[in-house]
Amino acid sequence: MEIKKYTILEHQHEERLDKVVASLHKEWSRSQVQQWIKDGNVLVNNRQSKANYKCTTGDDITIQVPEKDELIVSPERMDLDIAYEDDDVIVINKPKGMVVHPAAGHSSGTLANGLKAHCGELSDLNGPLRPGIVHRIDKDTSGLLMAAKNNEAHQQLVGQLVDKTVTRKYCALVHGRVPHDDGTVDAPIGRDPEHRQRMAVVDNGKKAVTHFHVLERFQDYTLLECTLETGRTHQIRVHMQYIGFPLVGDPTYGPKKTLQLEGQALHAGLLGFQHPRTEEYLEFRAPLPAYFTTLLASLRKND
Structure with a gap:
């Protein structure tokens, strides 16, 4: 795991932590950075903080960047129970016991792995570990959830959840x-x-x-x-x-x-x-x- 250090500059005073960190590298998406912050991989003055933390000039930021192979969801062919599918969205009937996306202890066999194999292209708004995932249901909860095949569909569906x-x-x-x-x-x-x-x-x-x-x-x-x-x-x-x-x-x-x-x-x-x-x-x-x-x-x- 690569460790990067950064000091907040005067012009970044009062900016959100996730916004500042995401701006440091062109390959880092804001949603990906938010997950790092949630996982404790981003520290402010050696303390865990929140994504909406307002930075202060002189703050020391420590970023533990996961290895590239940790950020890849490998396609895995699965017998998915598909309730609906078109070019924008897919609705899956998830079985009990299946994890929706990779996390600690579940690097494979997740719905995200199956979606990668079946759909190929998926939205990336939620970062590389959650391709297409608009909302989740727990591992041992069965039933329906929707996934987005492109970012436009993803944003629209998230808007409906918010509304x-x-x-x-x-x-x-x-x-x-x-x-x-x-x-x-x-x-x-x-x-x-x-x-x-x-x-x-x-x-x-x-x-x-x-x-x-x-x-x-x-x-x-x-x-x-x-x-x-x-x-x-x-x-x-x-x-x-x-x-x-x-x-x-x-x-x-x-x-x-x-x-x-x-x-x-x-x-x-x-x-x-x-x-x-x-x-x-x-x-x-x-x-x-x-x-x-x-x-x-x-x-x-x-x-």
Whole structure:
């Protein structure tokens, strides 16, 4: 890993850290630099900072540049479940257990590797480790997500996410009997101050809103349809745990004693958005995967 050092000049005073660092090398994209900052590869006066940190004249910046081979997503042929595809966008039904893009411990076998092999050209706005990736779903969450084949489509789709015009509905099996047929959780989410690998409802977190509707009740469990208004990391998992109904099988936010399941019972079953070129509204559905339907059948039988 190459280490570069830089001192903030007077004309860069009050500029954002990510903007300054990205300007130092023509091959460094701003989104790539933002990931480095998030990963702790960019230090200000030997301390980790945030991308929006306002630089001060004389600040010492240390940049740990990952090796080139760390920045490449190799194409890997996979049997992708494609719900829709054209020259601008592709919609994939991701299986449970698949990571969306390379990260620590997952350098291959990710959806990004499969997309590289299938599509060839993808947008690069999110940097080289996330080709085409517009939004993510967790490794053990199954279901629909969209990817962009070019930067114009990517920017348009991200704009829809920001404007909250993308429809995203999930099926979630939670512990306990939810008493209300419908509800909304409006609680900000950020890093858990005591467990940095987890998210939590915190006062200084980002706004997060989840709507839920009861689909079916069992003796000790409830099947919900959750609609995302925002898209924070682990949002449904955190919100359901916050109101006392954690997801079945959730190894991070759920109880240790749960149904036999590897990872949370959560499925992104509906995705709707405006096509980035034609502006036509498109909506896709993915049926519950076999593990989920088997689980529900077992609960119905026991009830």
